[in-house]
Amino acid sequence: MAYTCVVCVKQVPDTAKVTGKAMKEDGTINRAALPAIFNPEDMNALEAALSVKERFGGKVIAVTMGLPAAAAVLREALFRGADEAYLVTDRRAAGSDTLATSYILSKAVAKFSPDFVFCGRQAIDGDTAQTGPQIAEKLGFPAVTYLEKLDVEGGKVVATRDIGTGVETDRVALPALFTVTEKFGELRPADVRLVMKYKNFEPKALSCDDIGCEEGRCGFAGSPTSVNKIESVVLAGKGFKEIPADDEGIAALVKELRDERTIG
Amino acid sequence: MNARSGDVWAFAEQEDGVLADISLELLGKGRKLADTLGVKLCAVLMGSGVEGLAQPLFEAGADVVHVVDDPALKTYRGLAYRIALVKAIEKESPQIVLFGATHMGRDLAPAVASALRCGLTADCTDLRIGDYEDKKTKEVFRNVLHQIRPAFGGNIIATIVNARNWPQMATVREGVMKALEKSPGRKGEIVRHEAGLDGVDIPVEVVEILRRHSSVNLKGARVIVCGGAGVGSKENFALLHELAAALGGAVGGSRAAVDLGYCEHERQIGQTGVTVRPALMISCGVSGAVQHLAGMQDSQKIIAINTDKDAPIFKVAHYGIVGDLNVVIPKLVKAIRKGS
Ligand SMILES: Cc1cc2nc3c(=O)[nH]c(=O)nc-3n(C[C@H](O)[C@H](O)[C@H](O)COP(=O)(O)OP(=O)(O)OC[C@H]3O[C@@H](n4cnc5c(N)ncnc54)[C@H](O)[C@@H]3O)c2cc1C
Ligand SMILES: Cc1cc2nc3c(=O)[nH]c(=O)nc-3n(C[C@H](O)[C@H](O)[C@H](O)COP(=O)(O)OP(=O)(O)OC[C@H]3O[C@@H](n4cnc5c(N)ncnc54)[C@H](O)[C@@H]3O)c2cc1C
Numbered sequence: 001m002a003y004t005c006v007v008c009v010k011q012v013p014d015t016a017k018v019t020g021k022a023m024k025e026d027g028t029i030n031r032a033a034l035p036a037i038f039n040p041e042d043m044n045a046l047e048a049a050l051s052v053k054e055r056f057g058g059k060v061i062a063v064t065m066g067l068p069a070a071a072a073v074l075r076e077a078l079f080r081g082a083d084e085a086y087l088v089t090d091r092r093a094a095g096s097d098t099l100a101t102s103y104i105l106s107k108a109v110a111k112f113s114p115d116f117v118f119c120g121r122q123a124i125d126g127d128t129a130q131t132g133p134q135i136a137e138k139l140g141f142p143a144v145t146y147l148e149k150l151d152v153e154g155g156k157v158v159a160t161r162d163i164g165t166g167v168e169t170d171r172v173a174l175p176a177l178f179t180v181t182e183k184f185g186e187l188r189p190a191d192v193r194l195v196m197k198y199k200n201f202e203p204k205a206l207s208c209d210d211i212g213c214e215e216g217r218c219g220f221a222g223s224p225t226s227v228n229k230i231e232s233v234v235l236a237g238k239g240f241k242e243i244p245a246d247d248e249g250i251a252a253l254v255k256e257l258r259d260e261r262t263i264g
Numbered sequence: 265m266n267a268r269s270g271d272v273w274a275f276a277e278q279e280d281g282v283l284a285d286i287s288l289e290l291l292g293k294g295r296k297l298a299d300t301l302g303v304k305l306c307a308v309l310m311g312s313g314v315e316g317l318a319q320p321l322f323e324a325g326a327d328v329v330h331v332v333d334d335p336a337l338k339t340y341r342g343l344a345y346r347i348a349l350v351k352a353i354e355k356e357s358p359q360i361v362l363f364g365a366t367h368m369g370r371d372l373a374p375a376v377a378s379a380l381r382c383g384l385t386a387d388c389t390d391l392r393i394g395d396y397e398d399k400k401t402k403e404v405f406r407n408v409l410h411q412i413r414p415a416f417g418g419n420i421i422a423t424i425v426n427a428r429n430w431p432q433m434a435t436v437r438e439g440v441m442k443a444l445e446k447s448p449g450r451k452g453e454i455v456r457h458e459a460g461l462d463g464v465d466i467p468v469e470v471v472e473i474l475r476r477h478s479s480v481n482l483k484g485a486r487v488i489v490c491g492g493a494g495v496g497s498k499e500n501f502a503l504l505h506e507l508a509a510a511l512g513g514a515v516g517g518s519r520a521a522v523d524l525g526y527c528e529h530e531r532q533i534g535q536t537g538v539t540v541r542p543a544l545m546i547s548c549g550v551s552g553a554v555q556h557l558a559g560m561q562d563s564q565k566i567i568a569i570n571t572d573k574d575a576p577i578f579k580v581a582h583y584g585i586v587g588d589l590n591v592v593i594p595k596l597v598k599a600i601r602k603g604s
Binding site: 013015016018097098099102124125126127128129130131132133134136137138142143144145146158162163164165166167168169170171172173176223224225226227228229230231232233240241242243244245246247249250251253254255257258262263264 | 343367370373375385414415420421422427429466468469472473474487543544568582583588592598
């Protein structure tokens with residue numbers, strides 16, 4: 001049984017590296033000051049797709065929506081063993097919230113008639129974890145979120161997922177969409193031969209028209225949510241009372257906490 | 265000028281007939297929103313044989329409980345819950361629908377929003393009713409839901425509105441909103457709905473669920489002693505347990521402490537762990553990264569112990585002790601034991 005796996009990968013600013021320099025005067029983020037990286041959990045999603053291909057045969061297709069520079073994550077996917085890669089890039093997609101993003105991606109994904117669709121659980125910039133389940137709804141596929149492990153038995157997927165209060169095992173008929181967590185396991189390293197082969201690869205760019213998107217459902221026009229205000233998290237520093245690290249200082253602190261009934 | 269009507273809904277999450285804390289927290293916040301708008305507060309309760317859970321929801325502030333009871337909803341399955349919930353929302357037209365930002369809420373809410381083609385704001389830490397002016401068209405919308413959420417790895421706080429689409433939906437982070445004081449015997453109205461799942465093929469079968477039985481109760485603790493990478497070893501966490509025991513408190517950890525194997529994952533405090541606000545938080549050897557602060561900065565009193573006087577944790581502290589936790593904690597334990 002050979003399966004077609006589509007994996008959605010996103011290029012994101014490395015939000016773990018946010019420092020003062022990455023903040024603009026108006027409190028917004030200066031994305032240019034942050035390195036652009038492969039969204040971490042999308043690496044786990046790619047690994048899930050590659051492992052399905054390795055065990056059961058088939059192919060892996062990587063898809064991203066973004067600016068032309070996002071081609072970098074597609075090349076990275078090819079270095080690791082993806083067979084094809086496509087970039088959806090269109091000015092009309094600008095300002096898409098998750099509803100519009102998932103609409104556009106669902107249109108791109110549907111072109112390949114996949115058996116498996118893999119997404120990362122969450123992107124580290126928007127931080128919503130909404131895109132995967134919304135792509136599934138639009139494709140009419142079941143969504144299996146928080147995937148940790150996957151097997152195929154008798155044509156059905158046996159999926160282990162985190163449900164917060166424990167873990168659950170599901171049996172799922174294909175086609176289906178999975179959102180993958182870091183527990184799935186690390187992405188395999190790049191293959192040197194593939195790096196040589198694809199280092200100058202430029203993906204085929206698809207516009208919203210190419211994939212048959214309706215005008216009003218993309219970008220700002222297709223996005224019900226709008227960001228009204230953004231503030232950077234600046235720690236005000238309310239000024240704390242410094243307690244000397246000696247016996248007297250600490251005894252006085254404990255007495256104060258007792259007197260105000262913070263401790264019994 | 266766009267006036268809205270319709271009630272405020274909160275999704276009442278339950279597993280095995282037990283309501284999740286978040287259900288009551290959503291009703292606490294929902295009560296304020298509904299009162300500001302002058303509409304009813306409703307809970308929507310789904311499952312099989314769950315109608316008995318309506319009473320605790322009334323006591324937590326709900327005026328109405330919409331019940332969808334069907335054997336096909338016994339165990340949570342995203343697809344089945346989505347179909348049934350979309351049907352109920354389309355019938356009743358609430359103006360606001362809130363979910364917990366739990367694993368279940370983050371599975372269900374996006375699918376519901378996608379089916380209804382409405383907006384959904386993720387992981388909110390605050391919600392307010394207010395006016396909104398579209399900066400481009402100058403259109404003013406009255407009484408819309410301002411949805412406040414951290415994004416960008418916790419580095420920014422965004423206020424998001426969805427003024428044009430109905431309903432306004434959001435997921436709300438656990439442990440951030442306060443449940444109301446329970447009012448025993450408070451009454452409300454039950455409205456029953458059909459799930460509409462007869463003959464619908466759900467291609468997902470839940471084979472097995474293994475629940476983690478947690479012995480750690482951080483959310484309910486009055487005092488929390490939290491250790492970070494600065495504690496230095498798993499063995500040294502015993503110091504923190506000793507301090508917590510002297511105060512009748514619980515022990516938490518930073519993500520670095522969890523990653524280093526000093527303490528269990530269920531003790532992690534912060535954006536990707538639990539959110540707590542105890543009466544007293546004693547933070548030991550934690551630097552105070554934004555993702556950590558997101559889970560503890562609303563503690564009523566914070567004592568920070570750190571060797572680095574410039575550590576960001578001091579910015580949220582009420583009391584700061586610049587010093588080595590290996591020296592300071594035993595002194596604290598001694599002072600506490602002496603007085604009691
Ligand atoms: C500060 C801020 C707050 C925001 N808050 C909201 C909000 O509350 N609600 C809302 O609807 N939108 C919100 N957005 C918009 C949202 O970030 C974008 O719609 C974004 O395109 C997708 O959301 P995400 O980054 O949260 O991705 P997630 O939904 O977290 O991504 C999950 C997975 O979907 C796939 N995926 C996501 N985007 C792409 C892509 N472009 N190409 C390929 N695969 C992709 C990846 O596999 C990824 O791992 C916000 C944006 C900002 C800047
Ligand atoms: C997406 C994302 C989500 C995250 N979620 C979380 C989360 O939920 N919770 C969380 O905690 N983190 C989270 N993090 C990680 C966070 O950014 C920090 O890396 C983490 O909180 C650091 O932990 P720490 O303060 O224990 O360690 P460090 O930053 O290494 O700090 C150790 C501190 O101990 C002090 N110290 C050392 N020795 C001593 C001593 N003997 N006595 C006293 N002080 C001493 C040092 O001065 C230092 O300040 C997240 C990060 C990302 C990117």
